[in-house]
Amino acid sequence: MSRKGLKDFLHLFYPYPDVFHRSFAARVTGMPRRREWRRVKVCEIFTSIQGESTYTGLACTFVRLTGCNLRCVYCDTQYAFEGGIDMPLDDIVSHVKLVGVNLVEITGGEPLLQGNDTILLVRALLEEGFEVLVETNGSLGVGGVDRRAVLILDVKTPSSGMSGEINYANFDYLKPSDEVKFVICDRGDYDWAKDIVAKFRLMERAKVLFSPALGMLPPRQLAKWIVEDRLEVRLNVQIHKYIFGPDERGV
Ligand code: SF4
Numbered sequence: 001m002s003r004k005g006l007k008d009f010l011h012l013f014y015p016y017p018d019v020f021h022r023s024f025a026a027r028v029t030g031m032p033r034r035r036e037w038r039r040v041k042v043c044e045i046f047t048s049i050q051g052e053s054t055y056t057g058l059a060c061t062f063v064r065l066t067g068c069n070l071r072c073v074y075c076d077t078q079y080a081f082e083g084g085i086d087m088p089l090d091d092i093v094s095h096v097k098l099v100g101v102n103l104v105e106i107t108g109g110e111p112l113l114q115g116n117d118t119i120l121l122v123r124a125l126l127e128e129g130f131e132v133l134v135e136t137n138g139s140l141g142v143g144g145v146d147r148r149a150v151l152i153l154d155v156k157t158p159s160s161g162m163s164g165e166i167n168y169a170n171f172d173y174l175k176p177s178d179e180v181k182f183v184i185c186d187r188g189d190y191d192w193a194k195d196i197v198a199k200f201r202l203m204e205r206a207k208v209l210f211s212p213a214l215g216m217l218p219p220r221q222l223a224k225w226i227v228e229d230r231l232e233v234r235l236n237v238q239i240h241k242y243i244f245g246p247d248e249r250g251v
Contacts, residue, residue: 040117041066042087043080043109046250047099051240053152053179054207055133060103061096065118068109070137072160074185074213079249080109089121093128105133105152112140119144139165142173151178153206158192159185159213171200178206181236185213190225197233209236214246 043064050060064077066084096104104125111118111134125132126148134145135152139162142151153170156162160183174180180202182193193210202208210233212222219237226235244251 038089038117038120039086040089040092040114040121041084042092043084044250045092045095047101048251049240049243050103050105051238051243051251052181052211052236053133053135053209054234055103056236056239058103059101060105060133061099061101062105062107063092063096063121065106065108065111065114067113068137069113070110070139070156070160070162070165072137072156072162074160074183074216076214076246077109089117089124092121093124096125096130097128102129102131103133104130105135107135108137110137110140112136112142112145116144119146122146122149137162137165138170139167141167142170145173147175151175151206153178153180155180155182155193155196157182157184157189159189159216163192168200171202171205174202174205176206179209180206181209181211183211183213184222185216187225189217190222194229194231197231203232208233210234211236211238214238214241 043066045061045063047059047061050056050058064080066080066082068081106118106122122132122134123146126146132149133152134149135154136142138153138155142153145151151174153174156166182189182196184190184193190210197203197208210222210226212219219235223235226233240251
């Protein structure tokens with residue numbers, strides 16, 4: 001079959017045969033693939049108000065990647081576990097540029113599950129001048145994430161059912177601009193989170209946020225505990241759920 005014939009044939013199954021050829025060649029030869037050939041599986045991209053973290057209230061473009069290695073009991077993004085579309089990194093960057101919002105969050109699912117491709121996406125966005133947040137469930141190593149990005153490390157409390165998956169070595173990579181979030185479902189979670197904050201001196205390493213699990217712990221109760229204990233953590237409610245409703249997607 002001629003080269004053109006092969007290309008036409010491949011095009012029936014794959015819309016980017018040139019990219020396929022180069023990517024295949026890179027795999028065979030062991031050459032590193034160039035960024036423009038890299039892709040990640042994307043669940044959704046949308047722009048809304050940032051509802052969590054210390055960036056709460058700011059307009060933000062969210063790039064939600066497909067797939068998660070955990071199964072938290074209260075997960076509100078199960079739709080991100082599967083599906084999605086493969087998108088070249090450059091297409092994502094172009095889309096985010098078109099939107100024109102400076103703050104971008106890479107989230108999931110678990111974004112670091114897509115390994116080096118996610119790391120390259122973060123870097124590409126930073127190089128375009130965006131402020132980049134990377135929200136991760138903290139079970140995978142964060143050492144490869146560009147230090148210019150802000151890490152939001154979601155430390156899984158016992159009520160999530162996933163606290164056994166925490167990669168505590170990640171705390172060593174924290175910098176003052178990063179954030180550590182605990183979703184608190186009950187008093188047991190609260191006491192556990194307090195112990196983790198003290199044991200790993202998290203207040204000295206990053207910003208620490210306690211967030212009440214919606215429908216499981218009233219924010220008023222968590223606020224009371226924080227004030228009683230004179231904790232210097234920040235109470236963080238998911239304001240997008242109050243604004244748009246708990247089940248609204250893409251907000
Ligand atoms: S880590 Fe996040 S996306 Fe994954 S199961 Fe837990 S809450 Fe859901």
